[in-house]
Amino acid sequence: MHTLPHLLPSLDTPRSIAILGAGLMGRLLAVQLARRGHRVAVHGIGGPDAEGSAARVAAAMLAPLAESAITEPGVVRMGQHGLARWPELLAELPEPVFFQQNGTLILWHRQDAADAARLRQTLARTQDSVAGLPALQVLDGAGVAELEPGVAGRFHQGLYLPGEGQLDNRQLLTALAAAMQQLNVQLHWHRARNLQDFAPGEPGQPELLLDCRGLGARAQWRELRGVRGEVIRLHAPDVTLARPTRLVHPRYPIYIAPKQDGVFVIGATEIESDDQSPASVRSTLELLSAAYAVHPGFAEARILELATQCRPTLPDNLPAVRVLAPRVLEVNGLYRHGFMIAPAMLDAVLELLHTGQSPLAQRFGLLVQLSGLPQEMTET
Structure with a gap:
């Protein structure tokens, strides 16, 4: 398992964090990191309604066994994790979100x-x-x-x-936007930003940059x-x-x-x-x-x-997490399973950010890449 403590800043103390992308993953990470006391800013190409985001046009079904017809066991395990986690995540939000587990x-x-x-x-x-x-x-x-x-x-x-379920994707996106506002997340709507616009760790810059832009990140993820x-x-x-x-x-x-x-x-x-x-x-x-x-x-x-x-x-239709450079972590490739696997992706990323490694990622077979870094920085 790769360890990342020398590539990402420790989150033991409050940090300034910029998140690119205000779709499902960007909002989930913003809320959870803000709850932990970090200073979070979100930059989204759309507005609070998440127009332009794949998350807005979705059925938000949480169906790991049904989806196993087209995906791998690791994604099924992520779906199981999500079914257990969604009620906990929804209970923390300031607005109600329809959630059903009728199979x-x-x-x-x-x-x-x-x-x-x-x-x-x-x-x-x-x-x-x-x-x-x-x-x-x-x-x-x-x-x-x-x-x-x-x-x-x-x-x-x-x-x-x-046991399979579903939720209302648009209610969720709205509730996450309300939670970000309640937690004093800096919200920069209708502003497309790129990695080149930031110099993480430099004076006046965020200490950590998280890229959750989906197809907006194709300049970095050529295979998307x-x-x-x-x-x-x-x-x-x-x-x-x-x-x-x-x-x-x-x-x-x-x-x-x-x-x-x-x-x-x-x-x-x-x-x-x-x-x-x-x-x-x-x-x-x-x-x-x-x-x-x-x-x-x-x-x-x-x-x-x-x-x-x-x-x-991504080419294998599986999600991935990547450290492109020190202080820069990217999440992408959720394909058609976004709502089903988002809690698992969230918890695995939070493990990586807080401890430098993720047992959950290993359990799910979630690929954690070290890309574009000098060899001496990627040795484990």
Whole structure:
């Protein structure tokens, strides 16, 4: 394990810390560091609403077993950590944030049974390799109807993943902004700053610089790419779904996340592109058609928003922490798992900052890179 005490200033005493990026990770780190008595300044390209941030366009599902279909066991473990930590983090905030832990329901039509069987095998392998995951439950038609009466008669098989959850991403971003203000964090909204604008450790400069800019940091993370997602927010008061629901489909495996007051977040598309133009007609029709196939009540829903955003992704689709230079630490590559793994990333980074090493990072297989430093500074 790399040790970093000679690369980052000790946080045993209050320090001045600048954070670049006011998305999810930037806000979480700002709040936690300010609570510990540090003088924190946040520089964000957007405003308090986090416009332009990938965190604003998200379903914020906390589904480690469901996501294991496309990711590694380390990310699943990070998701487990997040499910336990989110209630603690939310309890500290000055404004309420919707949080739910009613599990995940996975459904499919008869013609997609083969794809569903392969998914079930993948999830079973994850349960064999990652300790502590609640056992998935195989449902027949009656079981589906009992769990979600609103889809009774439309689906004759399903999988239920107990313990998984979700939260309201926009309520969270707003509550974090309020917490930063309450903790006297210096907030510099609508100001894009680069690493070159700072000289950490010099007189009049912050003692530590944390870069959480996502795709805004591509000048330093040359291998970063954007993965485009498209999300529809609907108001559908006639739809009664009590938990995030996923539909297995060979082309558009959608998710439907019910929020408060009849609002639903629906998404599926994942396109290897940095394009942030509006959603295409094809993807919009596919999302809405799939939602209607799950619950006919969506026919009378009202479209509140059709949004697109690109998520910062590294070549292996895994997150990473990097020390680019003394007093400069970068966090990036959260991909589509931002809300699920953010508490684990937060706690691992806090360990690194306070002790110079992180047992959590080792447990999660989280890559901690020492990049751009002289060899003698990276020896452990």
